Structures are given as structure tokens and as C-alpha cells.
Amino acid sequence: MMTNLFSSFDPSTSMNLSLNWLSIMLGLIVLPSMYWIIPSRINFLWYKICLTLSNEFKIILKIKSMKISVLMFVSLFSLILFNNFLSLFPYIFSSTSHLVLTLTLSLPLWLSFMIFGWINNTTSMLAHLVPQGTPPVLMPFMVCIETISNIIRPGTLAIRLTANMIAGHLLLTLMGSTGNKLSLIMINVLVLSQLLLLLLESAVAIIQSYVFSILSTLYSSEVN
Template sequence: MMNNLFSTFDPSSMLNLNLNWISSMIIFIFFPLNFWLIPNRMIMFYNLIYKFINLEINNLLKLKSFKGNSIFFLSIFFMMFFNNFMGLFPYIFTSTSHLIFNLSFSLPIWLTLMFFGWLNKTQNMFSHLIPNGTPIILMPFMVLIETISNMIRPGTLAVRLTANMIAGHLLITLLSSNGVNLSSIFISILIITEILLFTLEISVSIIQTYVFTILSTLYMSEIH
């Protein structure tokens, strides 16, 4: 029984164990399936996603100096997508609903891009602080605004994913907790609503993972 609404996101609230973070590692169980000579439907579905995301990433990067980095972003995409999707099932811990998990992805990406950009592309990094056509009197303000917007990028990446995953889970939990006191007619309506919300959450888990990956790719494409 939950002590409060947010206990659904507590790593210790399910089965009274502190091992729920291991659920994020279940994805590695599915990796050996890629080595079968005759692929099954799941592998064929994965390959379609691979091709689509890889095409999107390569179209954003374009530059030869970033060739091969699509593998890195593809790995992040599938890691987050798997955790988002698995969190929709009962009694499976949703690691992407925790800010520390998402920051562990966004912060290293941002720090790596900043170190690489300022050490190797210093002039281009400075040029991004002042957009073309900015009046001289507004230049100090634009530098300040661009610096702040750049500093909060890892936070916005992590908070966006965390907030969207928490919101959907909370809404489903709130509606399902009121089913005990409802009549049979309203319970039928509630079940249909829950199914629709679950379908929406599947879409959110895919979209938010896609947004996280594409925004990270866009941040890399700015360094050229």
C-alpha cells in the first residue's frame, strides 16, 4: 500500500528492496538476439527504428568530423526508450522518472560538448554568443542571455523527460485509485480512460526519447 502518491516512484516502495535500479539493465538481456542469423520480428522492428533515427541524426550532423557519433546517440535513444516503455508495466521501476538518472545522461553530454567546443572551436563558440545583426548596445545582454541558455541545457533536457514521465504515471495512478468507490458504469468508463491514457503514455515515452536524442544532436551540430 502506498503511503503517498509519489511513493510509486520510490525505489524502495516495491517489494521492499533497493534493487529496483537494476531494471534499467534489463535491456542488455535483449542484445544477444541481434546475433541470430535469422532475425525475428522484434529485430526487424528494431532495425526500422535504427534506420529512421540514424537518418535523422546524420541529417542534423552532416559534417564529416562527426561521422560515427550516430552510434552514440542511437545507444542513448534505445536505453531511454527501453526504460520509458518498461516503466509502463506494473511493478517495474521507472528509472527515467528520476532526475538523477536523466542528468547522468544529459550532463556528461553537455560537458563533453563544452570542453570540446571551447578547446578546439573557440572562435565558433564565441560567435554563437552574439547572433548576426545584433546592435552593439545589446551585445552584453545577448552574451548574458546566450550564456544562461547554454548553461541550463542539461537541466532542461533532464527535467523535460522527468516531468513528462511523472505526469502520465501520476494521472493514471490518480484515476485508478478512485475506482473502488465507483459504480459499474463509471468503472467501465474509467477502464476505457485508463486504456487511452496508457496508449498516450506509450506515445509520450517514444516522443520524449526522440526529443532528448534530437536536441542532444542539435547541440553537437552547433559546434562546427
């Protein structure tokens, strides 16, 4: 029984153990079959998606061949997409709606970009702090603004993904909790609206995983 509106996002079980985090590993169940069974249309579709993403990431990163960085961002997209979709199923824990997971993904990426950039491209990193054409009077303020905007990048990445996933799940929960108080006609309307909202949440799951990976790629391209 749901004690409050946010209990569906509680990672604890009845034993007060955070076993619900094991739902992150459920996406791995889908992956091995792609390499061991006869290729199907789903495998071909996933291959085309990964190929399209890798080509787009290579354009952003300005490289001509497949490198480990492109594979990393495609894997990041796959991980977030699997977890976003799994959270739409009943009784499966929504791991991407927690800052613990999203910050774990965004903070190490951003920190590695910063360390690499300041060690290998110090002059370029300093140049990014002052946009071209800035008047000399505004340069100290621009340095402060650019520094703050750079520091909050991992937080904005994590909060954007978390907030979008929480909003959709809360709306589904709120609408579903009113079903026992409605008439038969209104229940049909509720079911139809829930299906449309679930379709919207599926689109949000794809868009947010793409936004997270593409912004990480853009942040990586700035330090090269």
C-alpha cells in the same frame, strides 16, 4: 500499500536498498535475442527505426558516413525508449522519472560538447554568444542571455523527460486509485479511459526519447 502518491517513484525497497535501479538493466534482456535468433518482423522494424534515426542524425551532424557519434545518439535513444516502455508495466520501477538518471545522461554529454567546442572551436563558440545582426548596445545583454541559456541546457533536457514521465504515471495512479469507489458502469468507463491514457503514454515514451536524442544531437552540431 501505497503510503502517498509519490511512493511509486521511490527507488528504495523494504530493505532500504535502492535495488529498484536494477530495472535499468531489464532492457538488455531484449537486445541479445536480436543477434542470436532468426530475424523476425520486430527485428526488421527495429533495424528500420535505427537506420532512419542514423540517417537523420547524420544530416544534423553534417557527416556523410556512419561515425561513433551517430551510434552514440542512437544508443541513447534506445536506452531511454526501453526504460520509458518498461516503466509502463506494473511493478517495474520508473527510472526515467528521476533526475538522477536523466541528469546522468544529459550533463556529461553537454559538458563534453562544451569542452570540445571551447578547446577546438573557440572562435565559433564566441560567435554563438552574439547572434548575427545584434545592435552593439544589446551585445552585452545577448552574451548574458546566451550564456545562461547554454548553461541550463542539461537541466532542461533532464527536467523535460522527468516531468513528462511523472505526469503520465501520476495520472494513471490517480485514476486507478478511484476504482474501488465507482459503480460497475463507471468502472467500465474508467478501464476504457485508462487504456486510452496508456496508449497516450506509449506515444509520450517514444516522443520524449526522440526529443532527448535529437536535442543532444543539435547541441553537438553547434560545437563542430
